[in-house]
Amino acid sequence: MLTVEKLKNYGANVEEALQRCINNETLYLTLVNRFIDQNTFPGLKEAINNHDLEGAFHLAHSLKGVIGNLSLTPLYDVIYEMTELLRSRTEMDYQDLIDKYEKSYNELLALR
Amino acid sequence: MINKNKRKLLIVEDEFINREILKNILLDDYEICEAEDGESALEILKSNKNNFSLILLDLFLPKLSGLELLNIIEGDGKLNNIPVIVLTSDKELEVQCLSYGASDFISKPYPDSRIIKARINRVIELFEDRQTIKSTERDALTRLYTRSYFYKYVADADKNNPNQEMDAIAIGIRSFHVIKERFGAQFSDSLLVRFSKRLKAVMPNISGMVCRLEVDTFIVYAKHIENYEEFHQEISADIFVDIDNKTPITVQMGIYQNVDKNIDIDVRFERAERALDKIRNNVIKNISIFDDKLKEKEMYEEELIEEFSTAIKEHQFVVFYQPKFNIKGDKPFLASAEALVRWKHPTKGLISPGIFIPLFEEKGLIQRLDLYVWNEAALQMKKWQEKYHKHVPVSVNVSRIDLYDPNLVKTLLDIVKQNNLETKDLYLEITESACTENVDIIIDKVNALREAGFMIEIDDFGTGYSSLSMINKIPLDALKIDMIFIRNAFRSQNDNQLIKIIIDIASYLKVPTIAEGVENKEQVEVLKELGCDLVQGYYFSKPVPEDEFARFLTQE
Numbered sequence: 001m002l003t004v005e006k007l008k009n010y011g012a013n014v015e016e017a018l019q020r021c022i023n024n025e026t027l028y029l030t031l032v033n034r035f036i037d038q039n040t041f042p043g044l045k046e047a048i049n050n051h052d053l054e055g056a057f058h059l060a061h062s063l064k065g066v067i068g069n070l071s072l073t074p075l076y077d078v079i080y081e082m083t084e085l086l087r088s089r090t091e092m093d094y095q096d097l098i099d100k101y102e103k104s105y106n107e108l109l110a111l112r
Numbered sequence: 113m114i115n116k117n118k119r120k121l122l123i124v125e126d127e128f129i130n131r132e133i134l135k136n137i138l139l140d141d142y143e144i145c146e147a148e149d150g151e152s153a154l155e156i157l158k159s160n161k162n163n164f165s166l167i168l169l170d171l172f173l174p175k176l177s178g179l180e181l182l183n184i185i186e187g188d189g190k191l192n193n194i195p196v197i198v199l200t201s202d203k204e205l206e207v208q209c210l211s212y213g214a215s216d217f218i219s220k221p222y223p224d225s226r227i228i229k230a231r232i233n234r235v236i237e238l239f240e241d242r243q244t245i246k247s248t249e250r251d252a253l254t255r256l257y258t259r260s261y262f263y264k265y266v267a268d269a270d271k272n273n274p275n276q277e278m279d280a281i282a283i284g285i286r287s288f289h290v291i292k293e294r295f296g297a298q299f300s301d302s303l304l305v306r307f308s309k310r311l312k313a314v315m316p317n318i319s320g321m322v323c324r325l326e327v328d329t330f331i332v333y334a335k336h337i338e339n340y341e342e343f344h345q346e347i348s349a350d351i352f353v354d355i356d357n358k359t360p361i362t363v364q365m366g367i368y369q370n371v372d373k374n375i376d377i378d379v380r381f382e383r384a385e386r387a388l389d390k391i392r393n394n395v396i397k398n399i400s401i402f403d404d405k406l407k408e409k410e411m412y413e414e415e416l417i418e419e420f421s422t423a424i425k426e427h428q429f430v431v432f433y434q435p436k437f438n439i440k441g442d443k444p445f446l447a448s449a450e451a452l453v454r455w456k457h458p459t460k461g462l463i464s465p466g467i468f469i470p471l472f473e474e475k476g477l478i479q480r481l482d483l484y485v486w487n488e489a490a491l492q493m494k495k496w497q498e499k500y501h502k503h504v505p506v507s508v509n510v511s512r513i514d515l516y517d518p519n520l521v522k523t524l525l526d527i528v529k530q531n532n533l534e535t536k537d538l539y540l541e542i543t544e545s546a547c548t549e550n551v552d553i554i555i556d557k558v559n560a561l562r563e564a565g566f567m568i569e570i571d572d573f574g575t576g577y578s579s580l581s582m583i584n585k586i587p588l589d590a591l592k593i594d595m596i597f598i599r600n601a602f603r604s605q606n607d608n609q610l611i612k613i614i615i616d617i618a619s620y621l622k623v624p625t626i627a628e629g630v631e632n633k634e635q636v637e638v639l640k641e642l643g644c645d646l647v648q649g650y651y652f653s654k655p656v657p658e659d660e661f662a663r664f665l666t667q668e
Contacts, residue, residue, distance in 0.1 A: 019224045020133055027136055031129045038128075061172055065201055066129045068221030 002029050006111045010074065017071035032070055036109055041101060044082075048094050057086035074104040118143045119165035119236065119272065124153040124181070125199060126173050130220075134168060137225040138232070150176025154184060157191055163271055165236050167196045169214070171205055179205075179212060186213035195239040197232065215239065240268070251324045253301060254308035262323030263377045266333045269321075270373055277336035279369045281320075282384035283311070283347070284392065286362040288328035291353050299355070304328065306351055307361070314346045329388075331381045336370055340399050364391055368402040386410070413471050416463070420477050423455065424484055430454050431488045432655035433506065435664050436626060436648045439640045446664050447646055448505040448539060451489040452655045453481065478511045485509065486527050490538065492658050494531040500665040507539030507569055512546035515557045521564050535565030539589075543571045547586050555585055562587055569626065574614055583617070591618045593644070595629025602635055608642060615643050 004025055008014045014028075021028045040063060047056035060083040067076045078101045082094065121142045125131045126149060135144050145164070147153035150173045157164070167185070171178035178198065185191045198209040201220035209217055215235045218228055251258050257265065269278070285291070285307065292300040304324075311322045311330060320334025337343070348363040366388025371380045387402040423429060432452045437444040455463040472478040489506045496502055514520055528535050540561060547554050547570070558568055569590040570583075574597055593614050601608040611627075618625040627639050630649030639647060653664070 016221075020222050021136055022225050024136060027132065031132055035129055058172060061201070062127060065172075065220045066127050068201065069130055069133055071221065 002033060002112050004029065007032065007072075010072075010108060010111060013071035013073050017069075020069060020071075028070075032072070032108075033112070035066060035070055035072075036105075036112070039105070041105065045098055048098070051091075053086055053089045053091070057083065057089070060086050072108065075101065075108070078104060120145060120160075120163050121232070122147065122153065122156060122164050122167045124150065124167060124173065124178070125170040127170075130170070130199070130222075133222060134228070137228055141229070142232075149174045150178065150181040153181060157185070157194075163274070164194050165240075165271065166232060167194055168199055168218070168232075169196050170199045171202070171209070179209070182209065182212045182214060193239075195235050197235055254305055254324050256308050256312065256330070257321070257323040259323060259325060262321065262331070262333075265321055266377050269333065274373070277370050278373075279332075279334055279336045279367055280371050280380040280384040281332040281334065281340075281368075282325070282366040282381060282388040283330040283332065284364050284388055285328045286364055286392075286395075295354065303351070303353065303361070307347075307363075310347055310351060314343070317346065318343055325381070325385075329385070331384065340365060340367060344399055362398065364388060364398050364400070366390070366400045366402065383407075383410070416468055416471060417475055417477070419457075420472070420480075423457070424480060426458075428456050428458065429481065429484055429488075430456050430657065431485055431492065432657055433492070433661040434648055434655040435653050435661070436507075436646045437652050438645065439636060439647050440645055444636075444647070444652070446504065446667075448507060449661065449664075450507045450541070450648060450655075451485055451492075451509075453485050454655075473511065473513075476513070479513055479517065482509060482511055482514055483523070486524065486538075490527045490531040490533055493533055493537055495658075496662075496665060497532075500662070502665050503537060504665065505537045505539050505567070507541050507567075509571070510540045510542050510546075512543070512549075515542070515546060515554055520557065521560050524561070524566065525564060536567060539567045539569055541569045541571040541592070544573050544575065544583075547582065551582055551585065555587070558587055562589075574610070584621070588621070588623055590624050590626055590646075591621070592626045592628055595627075595649070598627055598629045598631075598635060598639075598649075602638075608638060611639070611644075612642055619643065 004014055004018075017028055018025065021031075040059065044056055044059040044063065047053075047059060060079060064076070064079045064083045067079055078097055082097050082101070085092065085094075085097075119142055121138060122145045123131055123134055124147045125134070131146055135146075138144060142165075145156060145160075147156055152175075153167075153169075153173075154176060157167075169178050169182060173181070176184075182196060182198070185194065185196060192213070195215040196213065198206070198214045198217040199220060200206060200209070200217055206217045206219075215238070216231055218231060222228060250256060250261070269276075285303075288300065291303065308322075308324065308330070311332070315322055315332070315334075318332075318334040318337065320332045322330055322332045325331050344363060344365060348361055351361045353359045353361050366384045366386065368380055368383040368387060383402045383406070386406055387400040390406070391397040391400040430453070432454055433449040434452060435446050436448045436450060438447040453465055453469075455465075455468055457463050469478065469481075472481055486508050489508050493504065493506055496504060510520075517523070524538065524540075525535070528538060542558070562568060567589040568587065569592055570586070570588050571592045572594045573591045575594050591614065593611060597610050597614065601611050615625050624645035625643075626646040626648060627635075627644050628648050630636060630639065630647045630651050632651055635649075636647055636651060
């Protein structure tokens with residue numbers, strides 16, 4: 001089961017996230033679970049693979065907003081970098097970043 | 113004033129998680145509405161126009177983007193009084209949003225919940241204050257709210273208390289213009305000030321607010337109550353219309369109860385005013401409720417307005433003719449006719465001009481109807497001339513607004529020419545009341561019409577409150593005595609002094625008189641004796657369709 005403690009150890013900025021949730025731990029954990037379930041990253045990956053950088057940017061941007069609000073720092077760092085690269089439509093190999101994101105995501109998934 | 117419910121916020125954000133975080137922060141203080149995309153946000157906004165105190169808007173939205181939505185909101189006169197806070201993680205867009213009309217932004221990831229709350233609060237406060245300051249002008253005389261300011265408060269009251277039943281009230285002082293004439297402007301102003309103070313003082317009793325609409329008309333928006341007797345007492349007691357404090361004022365009220373909050377604010381007060389107008393000249397009734405009958409009348413009139421163009425196109429307006437007989441000699445003979453319009457409505461039946469003419473005058477359609485009647489009447493004259501070889505001049509109505517039309521003379525000349533008529537065949541009836549304003553312009557226009565050869569008849573003479581010196585200035589060819597003088601003269605013991613005066617005026621002006629509404633032989637005899645020249649009325653004939661009128665042409 002997901003706990004605040006586990007998220008803290010994972011590297012999430014739990015304190016900040018809880019301020020946003022007015023210290024409602026249940027809400028916070030519910031929303032993180034929801035985030036894990038609705039995983040929209042495969043869509044982003046597909047857009048990158050199809051060289052649809054604009055579509056990819058929008059997806060990354062939205063994802064960044066959610067991850068930021070949940071203060072999932074390890075994921076945030078990666079998605080932030082991706083979003084900025086995609087914003088300038090940088091043509092490059094995103095595989096390293098994708099791997100990094102998926103690794104962090106799987107770690108998060110493993111907390112449950 | 114009115115106790116405050118929670119203000120309503122609209123959150124427009126496609127990410128469920130972000131929405132949940134915001135909702136959790138704001139739920140205690142606000143009523144929250146949510147939209148997942150721009151299009152549904154717009155739909156919600158349009159169906160609840162004045163309901164939201166603030167919009168929280170995410171910029172990256174499916175369907176309609178946040179910036180597009182912001183653009184629409186700021187361009188909509190009814191939506192742009194709702195402040196927008198943009199939710200964004202893009203520094204560049206923040207500035208752009210502000211220039212698009214957003215009031216503030218909240219960055220993503222969201223800051224501490226307390227900051228979000230504080231920012232939202234501040235924007236709402238600033239906005240409500242600014243709206244207020246923008247139209248702070250109070251009425252200079254009474255210091256009551258002016259209309260726009262008042263309407264804003266009405267909207268706020270509805271927003272903060274959507275379920276409260278409210279009444280819209282229009283209040284007037286009976287015969288205020290007479291008071292002003294008698295005691296002068298200074299006194300009548302002080303009366304208005306005293307009355308305003310009273311109104312303001314009693315507002316807390318009915319949880320209402322008050323505004324001065326115009327001259328002596330005030331409007332009030334208050335919590336619904338069933339019985340207005342007490343309120344009526346309160347606002348009129350011990351306010352006197354004369355300097356000696358002898359005559360108390362009479363206050364009249366029109367009330368639209370339990371207003372429908374889906375209709376525009378000004379329409380609500382128009383309804384109250386309609387109810388008030390219904391009793392304005394009534395000396396017994398002081399309180400009038402807007403009821404279903406008035407509402408029906410309103411709807412009926414709206415339908416007539418909508419159907420006007422079709423009616424013109426389909427020739428639903430039918431022109432009837434009423435003969436005018438010359439009674440100077442031994443035997444009366446046909447002198448001319450008056451064209452009178454009827455509306456043969458396909459579903460509503462025959463509609464009286466008493467209903468649609470004042471309505472069309474008010475709504476600016478009368479010019480088109482007048483033109484239609486002129487054409488019809490001219491065409492009819494042409495037909496009569498061809499068929500019966502008779503010249504029967506026809507008089508048509510020229511409304512006040514026609515007289516301001518720079519093309520009037522040309523329009524009429526064209527009609528005459530098209531139908532091979534002469535200008536002297538077409539008589540123009542101008543009501544006396546049309547001549548009371550902008551006299552110089554009217555005189556110039558009437559002169560131009562007469563120079564072109566048209567005959568001018570002054571209609572409804574004696575009812576328009578014009579002064580004799582003014583009538584002296586208006587060039588004219590005949591005076592029509594309003595039927596009200598005929599009726600009154602023969603109702604009571606042959607009091608025909610007024611008719612005599614009008615005939616005297618006409619003879620001084622060296623023009624003939626035409627008596628309207630003449631119903632029997634006795635009236636004809638008396639009028640003849642008094643020196644009246646022409647007579648029109650049921651005694652000879654009611655207004656009839658053209659084919660029936662033909663019998664007057666073949667009779668002699």
